[in-house]
Amino acid sequence: MPGRGALLLSACLAAAPAAHAAGAAGAPVRVVSMNLCADELVLRLADRDQVLAVTDLARDPRGSTVAAEADGLPVTRGLTEEVVALRPDLVIAGAFTTRATVGMLKRVGAPVLELGVPADLDGVRAQVRQVAAALGHPERGEAMVAALDARLAAITPSRRPLRVLVMRPNAFTVAPGGLGDALIRAAGLVNVAAEIGRDRFGQVPLEAAALADADLIVVDAGAPGLPSLADTLLHHPVFRALARAHRTVAIPNRFWTCPGPQIAEVVARLAAAANARAAR
Amino acid sequence: MNAPVTTLAPSAARRLGTMRARRVVIALLALIVLALMLASVAIGYAPVDVPAAAADLVAGRTTLPALVLWELRVPRALLGGLVGFSLGLTGAAMQGYLRNPLADPGILGISSAAALGAVIVFYGGLAASLSLALPLGGIAGAGVAALLLNALAARGSSTLGLILAGIGLSSLAGALTALALNLSPNPYAALEIVFWLMGSLSDRSLDHVLLCLPLMLVGWGLMLSIAPALDALTLGEDTAASLGVGLVSVRVRLVTGAALAVGSGVAVSGAIGFVGLVVPHLMRPLVGARPGANLLPSGLAGAVLVLAADLGVRLLATRPELKLGVVTALVGAPFLIALLLRNRGGRA
Amino acid sequence: MSLAAHDVRVVLEGRTILSDIGLTLERGHFVGLVGPNGAGKTTLLRILAALVAPRQGRVTLDGHALSGMSRDARARRIAALFQGAGIGWPMTVREIVALGRLPHRRAFAGLSGADEAAIARAMARTDIGHLADRTEPTLSSGERMRALLARALAVGAEWLLADEPVTALDPAHQLDAMALLRAVSRDGAGVVAVLHDLALAARFCDRIVVLAGGRLVADGRPEDALTDALLARVFGVTVERACAADGTRYILPWGRSGSLEDSDDAIT
Numbered sequence: 001m002p003g004r005g006a007l008l009l010s011a012c013l014a015a016a017p018a019a020h021a022a023g024a025a026g027a028p029v030r031v032v033s034m035n036l037c038a039d040e041l042v043l044r045l046a047d048r049d050q051v052l053a054v055t056d057l058a059r060d061p062r063g064s065t066v067a068a069e070a071d072g073l074p075v076t077r078g079l080t081e082e083v084v085a086l087r088p089d090l091v092i093a094g095a096f097t098t099r100a101t102v103g104m105l106k107r108v109g110a111p112v113l114e115l116g117v118p119a120d121l122d123g124v125r126a127q128v129r130q131v132a133a134a135l136g137h138p139e140r141g142e143a144m145v146a147a148l149d150a151r152l153a154a155i156t157p158s159r160r161p162l163r164v165l166v167m168r169p170n171a172f173t174v175a176p177g178g179l180g181d182a183l184i185r186a187a188g189l190v191n192v193a194a195e196i197g198r199d200r201f202g203q204v205p206l207e208a209a210a211l212a213d214a215d216l217i218v219v220d221a222g223a224p225g226l227p228s229l230a231d232t233l234l235h236h237p238v239f240r241a242l243a244r245a246h247r248t249v250a251i252p253n254r255f256w257t258c259p260g261p262q263i264a265e266v267v268a269r270l271a272a273a274a275n276a277r278a279a280r
Numbered sequence: 281m282n283a284p285v286t287t288l289a290p291s292a293a294r295r296l297g298t299m300r301a302r303r304v305v306i307a308l309l310a311l312i313v314l315a316l317m318l319a320s321v322a323i324g325y326a327p328v329d330v331p332a333a334a335a336d337l338v339a340g341r342t343t344l345p346a347l348v349l350w351e352l353r354v355p356r357a358l359l360g361g362l363v364g365f366s367l368g369l370t371g372a373a374m375q376g377y378l379r380n381p382l383a384d385p386g387i388l389g390i391s392s393a394a395a396l397g398a399v400i401v402f403y404g405g406l407a408a409s410l411s412l413a414l415p416l417g418g419i420a421g422a423g424v425a426a427l428l429l430n431a432l433a434a435r436g437s438s439t440l441g442l443i444l445a446g447i448g449l450s451s452l453a454g455a456l457t458a459l460a461l462n463l464s465p466n467p468y469a470a471l472e473i474v475f476w477l478m479g480s481l482s483d484r485s486l487d488h489v490l491l492c493l494p495l496m497l498v499g500w501g502l503m504l505s506i507a508p509a510l511d512a513l514t515l516g517e518d519t520a521a522s523l524g525v526g527l528v529s530v531r532v533r534l535v536t537g538a539a540l541a542v543g544s545g546v547a548v549s550g551a552i553g554f555v556g557l558v559v560p561h562l563m564r565p566l567v568g569a570r571p572g573a574n575l576l577p578s579g580l581a582g583a584v585l586v587l588a589a590d591l592g593v594r595l596l597a598t599r600p601e602l603k604l605g606v607v608t609a610l611v612g613a614p615f616l617i618a619l620l621l622r623n624r625g626g627r628a
Numbered sequence: 629m630s631l632a633a634h635d636v637r638v639v640l641e642g643r644t645i646l647s648d649i650g651l652t653l654e655r656g657h658f659v660g661l662v663g664p665n666g667a668g669k670t671t672l673l674r675i676l677a678a679l680v681a682p683r684q685g686r687v688t689l690d691g692h693a694l695s696g697m698s699r700d701a702r703a704r705r706i707a708a709l710f711q712g713a714g715i716g717w718p719m720t721v722r723e724i725v726a727l728g729r730l731p732h733r734r735a736f737a738g739l740s741g742a743d744e745a746a747i748a749r750a751m752a753r754t755d756i757g758h759l760a761d762r763t764e765p766t767l768s769s770g771e772r773m774r775a776l777l778a779r780a781l782a783v784g785a786e787w788l789l790a791d792e793p794v795t796a797l798d799p800a801h802q803l804d805a806m807a808l809l810r811a812v813s814r815d816g817a818g819v820v821a822v823l824h825d826l827a828l829a830a831r832f833c834d835r836i837v838v839l840a841g842g843r844l845v846a847d848g849r850p851e852d853a854l855t856d857a858l859l860a861r862v863f864g865v866t867v868e869r870a871c872a873a874d875g876t877r878y879i880l881p882w883g884r885s886g887s888l889e890d891s892d893d894a895i896t
Binding site: 205206207208210211212232233235236237238241 | 324325326327328342344345347348351352353411413414482483485486487601
């Protein structure tokens with residue numbers, strides 16, 4: 001990008017005060033979110049008129065937990081032009097997505113908040129607080145964390161450390177040290193993927209799944225209208241045999257994907273399934 | 281196609297020697313295929329007591345190991361052999377027919393059309409409701425391609441016309457596949473399909489075998505039946521016709537056979553590249569350059585390559601699993617390059 | 629025992645290549661098919677081999693329409709040798725010659741004793757026995773031509789149609805090939821060869837058929853067909869005529885005789 005473009009961008013964004021200063025000054029921080037997980041936090045923590053735009057993914061109920069909230073809001077596809085044109089006070093992006101745009105925004109000095117991928121529940125709590133503070137509503141962050149903790153506290157963890165294998169087709173991890181792993185442990189269960197050791201894309205061979213001696217096998221229930229090759233696995237005779245043995249539990253992928261209150265739902269469903277199975 | 285054909289075949293083999301050598305090569309390859317299939321059944325991601333599981337199976341006990349053996353390991357071994365044979369045989373038939381050593385099973389666009397068919401069915405949402413929707417879509421795609429190509433072939437277009445039509449079909453199907461991926465409502469699914477297209481035999485069931493086996497057998501029969509015609513075509517279409525070869529009939533049998541064998545192969549395993557291209561070259565030094573003599577050995581060698589690659593995929597245990605097409609190319613390409621280097625002065 | 633074209637007209641891609649061709653060929657003769665470039669010689673050969681169908685008229689073998697015969701039956705009775713196709717794969721000479729037996733073989737069957745004998749005979753006749761295991765790319769043009777000729781002879785057909793069988797050969801091999809084709813005809817087969825060399829054609833052939841502009845313009849014994857007037861009109865050449873030391877008469881194209889007549893414009 002030639003320097004002139006960068007100058008132009010600087011000019012557009014120069015008027016925007018630094019995000020934290022704005023928050024401290026009490027003026028509403030107007031924000032563009034560039035990542036689905038950021039969307040979910042922003043839409044839950046910000047006033048609606050603070051949100052200049054979210055991602056197009058946020059509106060899709062098949063992948064988003066905030067589709068209803070996102071309805072009617074402008075969306076971007078994460079292009080620099082779109083973001084700059086909205087003149088945001090703050091851009092919230094994922095640490096691993098839309099890198100080119102984030103790089104460009106940083107080069108012109110735009111206020112960008114990059115969210116990492118939390119690896120455990122404490123990480124989730126910290127991220128909720130971080131976003132809430134950046135939006136100028138730290139108290140809402142505290143409330144969300146409290147609600148999450150209350151929900152988690154209400155869950156009866158599995159009485160026995162049953163073995164859980166998550167067959168995740170979609171690119172996120174339940175590797176040891178990941179959030180998924182933490183959620184499984186929070187439910188009082190053992191994450192088998194850590195033993196099998198092939199998990200980076202969540203692709204577990206059916207054979208390994210069948211013979212891993214897992215008590216519970218977690219699949220993405222497959223949202224209607226969202227075709228996924230992993231769904232074809234559900235028809236496999238070996239998988240059907242596992243299902244007949246009541247060893248499967250369906251948890252939508254979108255619950256695992258982002259930090260937010262919905263992760264308590266994952267823990268709850270895991271624990272419920274484990275307790276149901278243990279009772280059998 | 282008067283372009284000089286690069287030979288990869290040193291002519292050391294003597295007449296009787298060639299005939300006998302060919303039989304020995306075929307017998308050896310068949311043995312290796314059998315051994316690799318057995319290994320494929322024995323080796324997996326999780327330790328299975330195969331004899332015990334087999335005993336369960338025979339006794340009708342549907343234990344989990346028995347199920348894994350019968351519905352995962354056995355189909356995987358069978359599909360490796362079937363798909364590999366189809367690719368090798370089709371590659372040899374295509375190279376022989378087109379008199380071009382660069383031809384591969386995908387040259388007529390059948391693989392791409394099969395992939396497109398699978399992707400369309402997949403995004404039509406059928407894959408979720410019907411377990412064999414994906415392979416059925418692939419077969420439908422290959423069928424449409426075969427009809428188009430046959431319409432052209434039956435009208436008596438030239439060999440070059442057939443190749444150009446194939447290239448056109450291939451590009452169109454590739455573009456439409458990319459379009460379908462772009463329009464995909466599930467960004468992760470696009471990734472899945474891209475990976476699927478690179479070929480894999482994991483998590484297939486006996487249903488897949490039963491679906492593709494009859495189609496492949498018919499396809500193999502059609503392609504093997506043109507072996508003498510392929511020999512005759514070595515001397516050009518006029519001479520072949522004067523020897524009683526029905527040019528249109530040969531073309532239709534080749535296109536239909538390739539569509540059945542490769543189309544159903546792509547439908548169940550994705551597109552496994554390189555096998556059909558490299559295997560005929562590997563076989564020529566052993567069995568001679570006569571295209572008809574190269575069909576069966578190439579088919580068997582294709583089965584060996586795919587089965588070995590699929591074993592490698594499981595033994596290497598990378599995460600995620602390496603794609604078969606990647607492994608066949610990794611293994612096949614050095615062979616091909618070595619052959620080319622060794623024979624670079626082979627033909628004036 | 630005849631191969632005949634009756635009032636044949638051939639149209640390819642909208643252009644008339646041959647018209648009004650009436651020709652009856654007898655076995656036991658060596659017929660030279662001559663004419664300037666583009667006269668339709670190769671097309672006539674392809675018509676006689678039933679590789680293209682005439683737009684009008686018909687071709688008969690012993691009174692039966694060629695189009696009504698099965699491909700294999702036709703292939704067993706009419707062998708054809710075409711130029712320019714080359715050999716696509718480095719097959720051995722013996723494999724190439726063995727291709728001549730295809731019309732006699734059943735599907736998926738190997739070579740029979742009769743096949744082996746015919747192959748050996750054809751190779752002996754063309755003197756390529758010593759080349760049997762050589763692959764095609766290592767052959768000289770003469771050796772390649774003889775291998776292809778052996779392939780055609782191996783069919784054991786009553787008719788042999790050859791398109792420019794001597795064009796690429798050196799003089800010695802040209803003489804050998806012409807003598808061989810004549811010998812094949814003496815053994816009872818009908819031999820038809822497209823030839824460019826008028827001297828060779830006049831010397832070796834029993835009968836000369838001259839094509840020009842897609843029409844048959846002369847047909848007869850060499851001395852009757854290749855008159856000075858015809859040679860000037862059709863080929864645009866004058867010839868020297870003389871007697872060789874052994875008493876054989878020969879002709880030798882010697883000079884140009886003005887412009888070519890209508891022969892080219894209809895064709896090329």
